[in-house]
Amino acid sequence: MSDHKKEFYDRLEDVRAGMLGLESDGKLMPMSPNFDDDKPGAIWFLSAAGQHLVDHTSDGAKAAKFVVADGGTGLYADITGTLEVTENPAKVDEIWSPIAAAWYEEDKQDPDLRLLKFTPQSAEVWLTSTSGLKFFYEIMKANITDEMPDAGTQVSLTF
Template identity: 45%
Template sequence: MNETDIATFWDRLTNIGAGLLGTDNGAARMVPMSHQLLEGDPTIWFITARDTDLAEAVEHGVQPASFVVAEGGKGLYAIIRGALAQNKDPALRDALWSTVADSWFKRGKSDPDVGILGLVPDSAEVWLTPTSGLSFAFNVVRAKVTGEQPDIGSHGTLTQADLVRRRAAA
């Protein structure tokens, strides 16, 4: 994937609200999670309760994990693998806090059950597809007429260097 594709990946990921997050070793099953990105930071952040399988799985150290995103309307399908860890920094919690997070915790961001998890990506298998059904339909019809394969977007594997370098430049 080229630099434009990598930038598109981060842009689309920013505009998708949730995906499935779980540990690769089975310590925590995949569950729907909303995520946030901070400018220039390749870490994908999650706010969760400390008593969830995910939070408990990383309570004593970093775990290999995967975050799966499938959003046809945004034209992004991805499996993002990396290291999942807890972060107890109150300044980070404040930076990530939102109205949505506030609705889950009775005492707001000061609730002792608030947990922050960060996934530092080391690779991503990414499919970028047209973001409109009309564009996809046009490509299929054009392929039928020309006899060529339809252009359904781009696909590739991003390395940790790709992910960190491009996200830091954003």
């Protein structure tokens, strides 16, 4: 795995929410990402029957995007891939949390619970400093030297 992919996944691990949607309709909704730290690849989301994303992916994978803008992690990304509803009780067990439990009356056995699998294909990623002091320094330096501030690293990733 490239250093930039590793950095991407390391920062994504601390992101609490992003915007997930289908390419076909452009509707994005806030969702909390989950993935396997030891073997990053698919990004998993918990949702419910009747939700737009579930209804439109129940018959198979669709082109989708996940957008992240998280100043706390310094990760800004526009990730394209495919989204599908999948059955995987072991994955639900793995990513279940007290936060997820608050949304489902019958816990993991809730009949409306659905697992969404987002498989990234490519991403435009910006990795910035998470330090307010570094940002302030870069702005001050730019004003004194007339040089552009260091806004971080921009990379295109393929998964």
